[in-house]
Amino acid sequence: MIPVVLAVALVPLMMTPSRLREQEEFDAAMGRIANSVVEFVQGISVVKAFGGSERAHRRFRTAADDFVGIFSRWVRGMSLVAAGMQLALSPPFVLLVVLIGGAALITSGGMAPADLLPFLLLGLGLTAPVAALGHGFDDMQAARRAVGRIKEVLQVPPLPEPAHPVAPQGHRVELRAVRFGYDADHEVLRGIDLVLEPGTVTAVAGPSGSGKSTLVQLLPRFFDPSHGAVVLGGVDLREIGSRELYRLVSFVFQDVRLLRASVADNIALSVPHAGRDDVVRAARLANIHDRILELPRGYDTVIGEEAGLSGGEAQRISLARALLADTPVLVLDEATSFADPQTEQAVRRALAALEGDRTILVIAHRLETVADADTVVMLENGSVVERGSPAELLARGGKFATFWRSHRSVAADDAVLRGEEPR
Structure with missing residues (x-):
């Protein structure tokens, strides 16, 4: 048991404040390099179109170099402790301890030579499970840090609910x-x-x-x-x-x-009990009904799995949801x-x-x-x-009129002033 005790005794050295700070820096560096990869991949079309691939790749290299530096410091800080634990649980060291202890007992008459063999076999078989527990300890530490980050999110206070809700009168x-x-x-x-x-x-x-x-x-x-x-x-x-x-x-x-649900479920998100006729009516009002019928299974098509929608189509689905x-x-x-x-x-x-x-x-x-x-x-x-009103603000010639005229022609202004539909 001496090798196991030595290995366990080294565990507190991995939990010192400086080691924990290094571990937090390591996690943060991992997050930065992951973010840079995701940002680069998601924005690859824009980056290529505007010739920014070198700058984007430079940001990734900077994040990678930062990660390497932090990882190196973390490894240097942990190397002596980890090496000591690995040495204490290594088969040669365990055999050496068992042989030294067994030889002492045999020479003193406290043990028969044949009785040493089971302890040699047991010592060799004990190291692998204990070493596996060490790796499990690393996983538990990573999980603990992840739980801490989740708790930080959950501890953000939600908007308070009223203790005694009041019903509004009307919708002004x-x-x-x-x-x-x-x-x-x-x-x-x-x-x-x-x-x-x-x-x-x-x-x-x-x-x-x-x-x-x-x-x-x-x-x-x-x-x-x-x-x-x-x-x-x-x-x-x-x-x-x-x-x-x-x-x-x-x-x-x-x-x-x-x-990632059916088209009908997406439209009926706010009214789960809505019937299909109501869903179809809302889709018609949002001018998306005909496009839905073109999908593989119509209103039962699962968005993101069986079919994709353009930005305008997705917006009309969202509008149908609000209308329903x-x-x-x-x-x-x-x-x-x-x-x-x-x-x-x-x-x-x-x-x-x-x-x-x-x-x-x-x-x-x-x-x-x-x-x-x-x-x-x-x-x-x-x-x-x-x-x-639009006509009043245009006639006033203020900031709205300037904003309008920067986007529209004079003919459109005259149409609005006459109360006609702009074209």
Whole structure:
């Protein structure tokens, strides 16, 4: 047992603070090199198209060199301890210890020579299982570090649920002096005051980085404002239970994520009990029904396994999902940004037919979407700089008019001023 005791006695030397720091650095370096590989592979088409392969490969080499340096330091720190454990459990060392102990017992008359043979066999058979336990210990340490990283994610506090949820009365949406920043040093939204009336379409326009997408994500309560309040039906969103909120608010974002499930299940995600007729109706309204019928098994086709969809098709599936939910508040982050002009017109007509008493908020990247809105809110640097109907804002000749004219012709401006559909 002396070799086993010696090997176990060396284990604490692998758990010193410096060794643990080196192990954390090793894990971080592994993560960086994995990220650089994934980034390079996923962006290979863009990298090649713009001649950036050398720069991308240089980043990978930098991550690899960094990993090699950290790995070398980690190995040097562990080498003496690991070598001592390997030596203590090596068959020659075990045989030597057993022979020395056995010879001492035999010469003192405490053991017959024939009795030494079982201990020699047992000693040789003992080393392999103990060495395997050592490798298992390494795996357990890696698992412990992985669990620690998972705990860090799980310990991020979720948005608090109200202790006594309040049901909103109606679906009028108000943003009252809303301020928000992803970190304390930089505010993305600065004092937003906005009212979305039922039965109207409000379009939010503005240059990139003005805070449009951040504004959208406050309404389904993906974040809470740092100051001010988002109010639905006279109730602060923080006082509405999440289940009730998502029965009232549906959303379609530009970056669509579909599940590896059937087309019908993807559309019925928010209404699992919906019948096939309801799913088909929503798909027709989103102008995706005919494309679904072309898939191998129609609405039962599993997305990602039996067929793939283009960006515009995936967006229309997401739009059908929102239309099936039939919530009184609908948030669209340019739900037709990937669509062709014919599809976009069909979807816009469907939304127009569905408006009724629905409150619709649209983040507009296309000016055709802006022209269909009842109210346009112009954002700049996280603040509202103008608001009004498209015709009013164009006639005013302010920042929205400048933004519009940078994308459209004078003929389109005249059409909007006359109340006609822009072409």
